[in-house]
Amino acid sequence: MSVLIESLLERRPGVCGGKLCIEGTRITVLQIASMERGGYSPDEIAAAYEHLDLAHVHAALAYYHANRDEIDTELETEQSEYEELKQKYGS
Numbered sequence: 363m364s365v366l367i368e369s370l371l372e373r374r375p376g377v378c379g380g381k382l383c384i385e386g387t388r389i390t391v392l393q394i395a396s397m398e399r400g401g402y403s404p405d406e407i408a409a410a411y412e413h414l415d416l417a418h419v420h421a422a423l424a425y426y427h428a429n430r431d432e433i434d435t436e437l438e439t440e441q442s443e444y445e446e447l448k449q450k451y452g453s
Contacts, residue, residue: 370421382425384418394422395433
């Protein structure tokens with residue numbers, strides 16, 4: 363039986379701020395993209411989240427690479443917000 367890539371990702375109101383997640387989890391495409399940008403391989407990402415298989419990781423990475431500008435902008439925004447809060451409230 364074939365699996366459609368889009369069936370491995372979902373947005374759910376009230377879950378992770380409506381960000382795109384791996385289906386049935388609270389792991390966002392942003393988290394997977396951030397790990398890849400940090401040098402993790404798909405195998406290492408799947409190992410970090412034991413309940414994910416490579417298909418889930420590759421689906422998230424495919425979405426990231428197809429929408430790279432959008433996701434990179436979101437990641438940069440989150441990093442900026444983190445830095446602002448860190449300066450305001452300390453580490």
